[in-house]
Amino acid sequence: MVLVYILWGEFAMGDEDNAGFVMVKDSNGNDKKIAVDEDGFLLNPKDWCPGFVDAVAKQEAVETLTDEHWKIINYLRDYFTKFDSCPPIRMLVKNTGTELKKIYQLFPTGPAKGACRLAGAPKPTGCV
Amino acid sequence: MKPKIREILLKSPSGKAEEWLAKQKNIEWANGLNPRPAKDSLVAEIGETKNESPELFVEKFKGLRQSKAFVDFMDSCTRCGICIDKCHFFISTGDVNNSPVGRANLVRKLYKKGNRLKPSSVDLKKIFSYYNQCTECRRCSVFCPQGIDQAEITRNVREVLTEMGMIPEYVAATLSQVYKTGNNMGLNPKAIASAVEFVRDEMTEETGKEIDIPLDRPKADFLFIPSSADIMVNNDTLKGYAKVMYALKKDWTISSATSEAANFGTFANERILMEFGDKVVDEAEKKGVKEVVWGECGHGWRTANNYVRYRLAEKGISLQHVHQVTSKAIERGQITVDKNKNDDLFNYHDPCNLARGGNLVNEPRKILSAVVRETVEAEFTKDKTFCCGAGGGLLADEKDWNESRAWAGWPAVYYSWKTGAHTMVSPCAIDKAQFPYVIGYHKVDMQMKGLMDLVGFAIEV
Numbered sequence: 386m387v388l389v390y391i392l393w394g395e396f397a398m399g400d401e402d403n404a405g406f407v408m409v410k411d412s413n414g415n416d417k418k419i420a421v422d423e424d425g426f427l428l429n430p431k432d433w434c435p436g437f438v439d440a441v442a443k444q445e446a447v448e449t450l451t452d453e454h455w456k457i458i459n460y461l462r463d464y465f466t467k468f469d470s471c472p473p474i475r476m477l478v479k480n481t482g483t484e485l486k487k488i489y490q491l492f493p494t495g496p497a498k499g500a501c502r503l504a505g506a507p508k509p510t511g512c513v
Numbered sequence: 514m515k516p517k518i519r520e521i522l523l524k525s526p527s528g529k530a531e532e533w534l535a536k537q538k539n540i541e542w543a544n545g546l547n548p549r550p551a552k553d554s555l556v557a558e559i560g561e562t563k564n565e566s567p568e569l570f571v572e573k574f575k576g577l578r579q580s581k582a583f584v585d586f587m588d589s590c591t592r593c594g595i596c597i598d599k600c601h602f603f604i605s606t607g608d609v610n611n612s613p614v615g616r617a618n619l620v621r622k623l624y625k626k627g628n629r630l631k632p633s634s635v636d637l638k639k640i641f642s643y644y645n646q647c648t649e650c651r652r653c654s655v656f657c658p659q660g661i662d663q664a665e666i667t668r669n670v671r672e673v674l675t676e677m678g679m680i681p682e683y684v685a686a687t688l689s690q691v692y693k694t695g696n697n698m699g700l701n702p703k704a705i706a707s708a709v710e711f712v713r714d715e716m717t718e719e720t721g722k723e724i725d726i727p728l729d730r731p732k733a734d735f736l737f738i739p740s741s742a743d744i745m746v747n748n749d750t751l752k753g754y755a756k757v758m759y760a761l762k763k764d765w766t767i768s769s770a771t772s773e774a775a776n777f778g779t780f781a782n783e784r785i786l787m788e789f790g791d792k793v794v795d796e797a798e799k800k801g802v803k804e805v806v807w808g809e810c811g812h813g814w815r816t817a818n819n820y821v822r823y824r825l826a827e828k829g830i831s832l833q834h835v836h837q838v839t840s841k842a843i844e845r846g847q848i849t850v851d852k853n854k855n856d857d858l859f860n861y862h863d864p865c866n867l868a869r870g871g872n873l874v875n876e877p878r879k880i881l882s883a884v885v886r887e888t889v890e891a892e893f894t895k896d897k898t899f900c901c902g903a904g905g906g907l908l909a910d911e912k913d914w915n916e917s918r919a920w921a922g923w924p925a926v927y928y929s930w931k932t933g934a935h936t937m938v939s940p941c942a943i944d945k946a947q948f949p950y951v952i953g954y955h956k957v958d959m960q961m962k963g964l965m966d967l968v969g970f971a972i973e974v
Contacts, residue, residue: 423549424911470704473745476711497746498910510687511697512742512775512810512908512942 409436426508430465433505445492445499454491457481461504471501471509516598519607521927522920527955533920534607543608544638546917547645548909551685556678558689559785563678567632570640573673574623575630582662583669587624589659590614596653596663601900602646605920610643613653613663619643620670641679644670648907648921649780649812650865650900667905668779675782683909687777691789696741696773702729705769708744712751722974724759726751727766735765736797737835738817739808740774740942747945750809753965756972757839758806760848765806771796774810774817775942780906790816794824804831806838809963811864811941812904814871836940839968840876843883850971855885859967860934862891862925862948863898864941877940877964884971891928899925901939903947915950922951930957940964 407425411417411434419437420428425444427433438458442450460481464472471477474496478485485496492499497509514520514534522530536542553563577583596613597603603612610616619640623630647667654662674680690699700708709726716724727733737758743751758765771793778786797805805825807817814834822832842848861881867873874895882888893899902921907914926948929937937948940963948961 468701468704468707470698470700470745473708473711473748475715475748476708479711508686508910510683510690510699512740512946513698513746 407437407440409434409440411436422508424508426502427505428507430505430507433462437505438503442503445494445503447492447499447503451491453483453487457483457488457491457496457500458504461500461506465501465504465506471497471504471506514607518598518924519604521924522605524927525923525955526957529954533916537607543606543611543646544642546606546914547642548681548683548907548914549911550641551678551680551682553678555682555685555689556680559680559685559692559781561676561678561680565637565677565679567635567637569677570635570637570673571630571632573676574620574635575628577624577669577673580669582665586617586661586663586666587621590617590621590661591659593658596657596661599653599656600663601650601652601902601921601924602648604924605902605917606646610639611646613657613661616643616647617661617663617666620666637679640670641674644674645681645907646917648865648900648902648905650904651869652865652897652900655869655896664905671780672782675785680781681906681909683911684777684780684906687906688781688785691773691777695770695792697775697777698741698745700741700744700769700772702769705744705767705772708748709751709767712744712748713755715748716752716755720974722759724755724974726755729769730766730800732801733764733766734803735763735806736771736793736800736802736804737765737767737806737808738774738793739767739772740810740813741772742942742945743808744772747809747942747963747966749966749969750945750963753963753967753969753972754808754835756969756974757835757842757848757965760972760974761838761842766800768796768800774808774813776813776816777906779812779816786816787820790821790824793817793821794828794830797825797830798828802830804833807832807834809835809940809942809965811866811943812870813866814873815866818871834871834873834876835965836873836876836880839965840879843880849973850884850968851973852884852886852971854971855967857885857936858887858889858932858934859885859936859938859962860889860891860929860932861894861964862901862929862937862939862944863895864939864944865898865900865904867940868896868898880964880968881938884967889932889934891932893924893928899928901925901941901944901947902951903943908943908947918947919951919954922947923955926951926955926957926959930959935959937961938964938967 649664651664
């Protein structure tokens, strides 16, 4: 079992004084500190690694990460890397072959907030 | 519980009313409520500098005397109290500071001091908090015997606060995205193209027809301004636009540089409002269009109708709302619709800024009654419509704030629910995000649709 430390608001950083860090394991199994905002979204989406998902999944009410979760997260991550944005929800449904109801079961906090946060997207802005 | 209208809180099926009301016994509680303030770096991204000094507030506040509306509204209040229970934030919180007259009095007492106003009498934290619990909905102004518009007072005070860098993080983050990409959601041209192509393919599958959503065509007769939320979330609204433009054989395009009907500058200051409005004017001129067509957005239409329209007119370009286009087309028989496609009872919710700031009350009703089987009006409707509780830049999704906006939105949902309708219809992107949340929080058996969504379902192409 990977030991994960989650440290919130422990380290002040510039004027982002209320932001925090998440301790994650990188792909080589080393500890890595990733900066997140007050709502737990990555401050820099490029910092994303699978260890981030392991570290914060429970905060999005995902108790155990299954292959079905990873299928959604990987799709969102690929899309985000390409377009700097999450896809329309219906595109996610269609291209992963996962019904919306099922997506809400997998990610109880919803696709836009929960799943996209785990995939490393920043907090959404505008009328959503 | 006084006044009587507050009893609607107890009618929420959420089972959370007692707990919510218990919190209100703590006076300090409401004082601390507001969306989280933006940090220095974010404030810099929207071209302002953070300086939270009461001295600066006093200096800028004195400048508000140049606004005739502000001065009139400060001077003419008789403290009759009629406005108090007309405000959804007062109904939900029971806090007089959260009523129109109470909110105004927070600054009226400073105004009355005139030149003797000292920085030591300014409670900036309190002003920031209560001036960010006003959704600028203007419902109070309809009931005030003096016609005092608290939204105008709020806009004046926020003008000062924004120039001091005191602005909610959610509003500043959204403004910053518009500066970077031209839209609230921060979508780059590739992301917009990908989403639009997907929606276009879906329409082809559904209808068997090649209904285009033209994007970034260099020349066209009509420039269409959707909400960026239509592109990413409310795809049925986008389909409604495309089907109407297709049926009318319009030569139109969306531009990825200005794919935003909203204008969050309305919630910050006039400089930003005008800069965003001018972006659309410049794009329309560059593309040589004859007309700009505005998509479904509440406050954005108020800005378009009262500012962008006149800037466009200088260039010989006209402006219409998509509801004006659609309503005329239905009236003239240029499009055919099948009501049976929307076989249910629908309640139209007037967005504040269409009904009280945009002269759009009749067209949406004409359209709705043409495209659905049955409609019903709520008790408070047209200019007396209740706010969704998240306008004015208060749609922030934040742990401490979400409960507050769920209750601020309850009056609107409660009166719609009471009609027996199963679907609330609103042509406002903030409503489309806020109402499903309020409906879910209060466990009401209702759903939310955009008006153009229903047009899209009913239109025969």
